[in-house]
Amino acid sequence: MLNKVLLSTDVALVCVQHALSTEKEEIMGLLIGEVHNNGRLVSIESSVILRRLDKKPDRVEISEEQLVQATLRAEELAAEVGRPLRVVGWYHSHPHITVWPSHVDLATQSMYQRMDSSFVGIIFAVFLTEQTTKAPSVQITCFQSMNEGSSQSRREIEMEIVNQNDSLLMNNFEILTQLPTILKEEEDEAYTNEVGHSQIDDIINKQHNAAVRTIAIGHIVEKMSRPMLEALVARNSLNSIRLRALKRQHQELMSRMENMTCNASK
Template sequence: MVSEKYLNKVFLASDVYAACVQHALTTERQEIMGLLIGEVDEDTYESHITACVILHRSDKQPDRVEISPEQLCTASMHAEQLAKKLDRPIRVLGWYHSHPHITVWPSHVDVRTQWMYQRMDPLFVGLIFSVFQNDTQNRSNQLQITCFQASERISEPERREVELVIKPLPFHKYNLEGIANLPRILIQEEVDCHTIKDSDIQDELANLHNDSFQTLAIVDIVSKVSKPLCEDLEDRRKALKVRIEALKRLKESFTST
């Protein structure tokens, strides 16, 4: 039986939001997933998400994602390391995944998965990023986000929406490293996927054919993820450099008077 404790509000750091969105936009064919790290105020039942862990998918599906116990353990170890580094009680407190081309609302499977996590931690929370939703009127893609928990019912758990607040914060090094590591994770997924598929194939032509598809997939990641990511980070670097120079001039104007 899950405790009747529910979150009142979730505060999501803006750099974590950027990392999750970047991850969600890497593919419009399968769902992606990750875990959320931060602190929970047990007095106010408010969750403060300050970091995320991008998970390696062993099985790519267009309509579902699963988190293995090994991945949960790895994320917990990452949270412990971050807690020691920051000297704060940081732990795994939620999960996120994407809904490409479909509504932002959690499915029955999502709600049941969330309910399972809440059996271990009543204040565990879920985020869903709906991406690649076409707005025909404005000819643009929409991005939506929902924050939810599961509430107990007699027949089956139901969705319970939680207020979400995005806190404007500068990029922290550990979240920037997570974004920079994203292409490596995606490439490793492709390598592992083709390695499993090709393990029992003895035909050289078939192996060559599959290797070609793996190469195409990796090139696609480089062109659609790595290159735009590098350009975005370079633009951020230039903007920060301009900001630093402006602040230096402002400091000089104050000291000269």
């Protein structure tokens, strides 16, 4: 029985950024990692952001094709790092509502557990406000489903966010930078679907749909792309400062070693 989940800090960052991309609908993705100790421990080291097939405020769905694609991606990563990585769970968001899984979430989780008893679900509740400080907050829960007759109940799983090895650091960084592109693809698909359903001579609807798409893309740039770019620029500046400090430290250590060598040879 699964007892604990280790969530990589890089994966947690990707999931939170994804969850904060919209206040109106839930988002979702799949989690890639490794199972240890005969299924008692799961380490999550990467993720796959899924494009939403249908935007809904209270539920998300995973298609069989998306699950297959995520499984193939896990196999690719496993070959790259030489470890038995696989799809170990899923995540989704709860904007403006409680972090606890709904009956739909529990039913979805139960379905996946029937295929893999170590499969885990993680929910990121976003756009919440602390009652005391009025500051925005993010809540996270990790869970599995327990069958009780014809219904399911929640079993909370202990989760720890940890710094893991850097073998998948670049992969997780690329996933983060792909997020705005995936969100834009969702808007483009929604726009194409709406235009396809409208009449050819319905100019007002066309203009309305184009305006909605433009506003949505502007939201992606303002809320995702620009803050992400600013954060990356700041991180790059910080890394440059750290690199200069490490170079100075390296020179000092080399100088000390040379002095020690000279003193020893006298």
